Amino acid sequence: MTVGTDEETAQTPVVSLRHVRKVYAGGTGAPGSAGRRRVALEDITFDVARGEFVCVVGPSGAGKSTLLRCLAGLMPPTSGEALFEGEPLRSVPAGIGVVFQDYGRSLFPWLTVSRNVDLPLRVRGIPRTARADRVTEVLASVGLADAARQYPWQLSGGMQQRVAIARALAYRPDLLLMDEPFASVDAQTRFELEDLILRVRDSFEVTVVFVTHDIDEAIYLADRIVVLSRSPGVVSEIVNITLPRPRDQIATKGDEAFARYREHLLGLVMAR
């Protein structure tokens, strides 16, 4: 890793969006949709610095998932620029990890947990013994040391999402993108996973962009929150969250400042 060794690298934002606009062309095959264009993102501009935890919130239909797909290099913007470490994104770079909302669809059910995690390491040509160590280490860091030989579908939803997180972290990405990763687990599990992601983010020194519709979750996790407004998606405000770290489910969420952030953000998200 080159973190901090080079002045210039340290100052290059991990992610940089410049006037990103995304328009979905109509006529997707559905009758009557011909020629109807839908603007999903409009003039989105912001940077994410190395080590930052940025949450993106907004009402549904605000283009959150579209934004994440552009950030991942899965989809090119219609106009504007999406840069990863200073380079325009043309495909998914090796230094980006992505965790999708639907772990059941993202994990490969024909592979065991350890083989799921191992796959991106094989792709990168890492020697076998190093891979085995890496898999053990990353599974332990998400609390799944004992589940290595099981299949994902044998695990609970929360544990499956841990597998997906482990797989995304296994190849030590510089940037971790998460698309509403905890939206399909119960509240208790969600809190555990929130704390887990804060922990691994520290130990893996990874920059995180985290999309969610849950304002409390965003405030709890983030250094900064990018608020998207109702479609067409524009950035209505970027809010700095200065709550002290390490954060704590009870103390942080009971903080007066937390309540003030909540009120402010709710106002932004609900605004028409």
Next chain:
Amino acid sequence: MWLFAALAAIWWVWSAGSRSVYFPPLKSILRVLWRQWVTGPARTELASSLEHLLAGYLLAAVIGIGAGALLWSLRHVREATSPYLYFLYVLPAPVLVPAAMTLFGIGFTMKVVIIAFAAVWPALLNTLDGMRGVDLVKLDTSRVLGLSRTRHVLQVVLPAAMPQIVAGLRNSLQVSIILMVVSEWVASTGGIGDYMRNAQESFDYLGLWSGIIVIAVIGTLANLLFVVLENRVLHWHYGARIVEGAR
């Protein structure tokens, strides 16, 4: 299993005193079955039928999966050929037997070609369909993890499509057994079909009945073997489905 035993017992008892040449006693049928197919001369017919079946089916499976995967990857070829594929698919293979006989003679090759031609379609079309229907999240995941094209196809698309490919292969197996009998029946150079046509022409109803039972047994055993292999290949699929059902 108890139902099978009960039905066989009813048949046995009910047919025991039969004097009809068309519906001989089960006991006599089984005696002929033993003398002809197990210890007697019809063993060679059985063996050549199984050779036709195995060669034709394996050829259909390999070509079906291979061509299905190829068409999946070449969109333009797929769009250009798809009307012709369906045209060939709906053509009943038995009508091709005479043409195949002029092209390939009446021997082993002709039978294998006919079986393979008829059985290739379920395998091919299910492979194509299964590969096209892979979950978009899995395709995105594959890109995110950085899989090369080869790995993407072999380690994501094919396994994800495997339940449907296997369903196609099962269908192909049934078609193969039908065409095995039909091609032998017409070409009269050996095989169970040939044996049965001879039996029919010489009013040997015991032989005819024994042939029916042999074909039924072959079909059942082939299916059983298929299920065993299927459960090995798709254990993750059925495991996941059971878990889903329980939730």
